[in-house]
Amino acid sequence: xxxxSTLKYTKDHEWLDxxxxxxxxxxTDYAQKQLGDVVYVELPAVGTKITQGQSFGTIExxxxxxxxxxxxxxxxxxxxxxxxxxxxxVNGDPHASWLIAVRLTKPDEARALLxxxxxxxxxx
Numbered sequence: 001x002x003x004x005s006t007l008k009y010t011k012d013h014e015w016l017d018x019x020x021x022x023x024x025x026x027x028t029d030y031a032q033k034q035l036g037d038v039v040y041v042e043l044p045a046v047g048t049k050i051t052q053g054q055s056f057g058t059i060e061x062x063x064x065x066x067x068x069x070x071x072x073x074x075x076x077x078x079x080x081x082x083x084x085x086x087x088x089x090v091n092g093d094p095h096a097s098w099l100i101a102v103r104l105t106k107p108d109e110a111r112a113l114l115x116x117x118x119x120x121x122x123x124x
Contacts, residue, residue: 003028004095008110009119012069015095018110023072024098027059030123032094035061038087043068043100048076050102052109057099059090072109074102 007015013031017024032038040060050056050070057068078101082089090097104110114122 003116003119005116007095007116008071008113009116009122010069010071010113011122012071013123014069014071016071016110016113017098018104018107021104021107022077022101023074023104023110024101025068025071026098027068027090027094028119028123029094031066032091035059035066036063037061038090041068041083041087041090041099043079043084044076046076046079049105050074050076052106059087068099070102071113072102072104073106074104077101077103 007017009015013028015026015028038061043057052070052073054070055067056070059066059068080098083097083099
């Protein structure tokens with residue numbers, strides 16, 4: 001599996017793409033393969049505050065329902081409408097199919113996440 005070096009990763013299999021004070025969050029290729037066909041996502045509304053390590057939603061596949069965990073703390077500023085209406089896009093390109101965008105309230109949290117190499121070692 002290939003993990004983009006521009007992203008940061010969590011041990012819970014989420015990724016974070018930071019640009020300025022905003023980060024987009026999604027699930028990794030490893031996670032979507034473990035889940036199987038994604039059929040539903042429950043995501044927070046814009047304005048919701050999330051906390052690093054806490055659940056911010058769920059993702060449901062034909063196999064299971066899994067919680068989504070925040071890689072960083074922040075306030076939700078955008079929700080990917082395409083993923084909400086067509087959750088299966090996550091299976092096609094999980095590293096491009098972001099779920100939510102957040103304004104980071106603690107930017108230092110992002111620096112402590114795994115890089116692509118560390119994440120690749122984790123899921124070997």
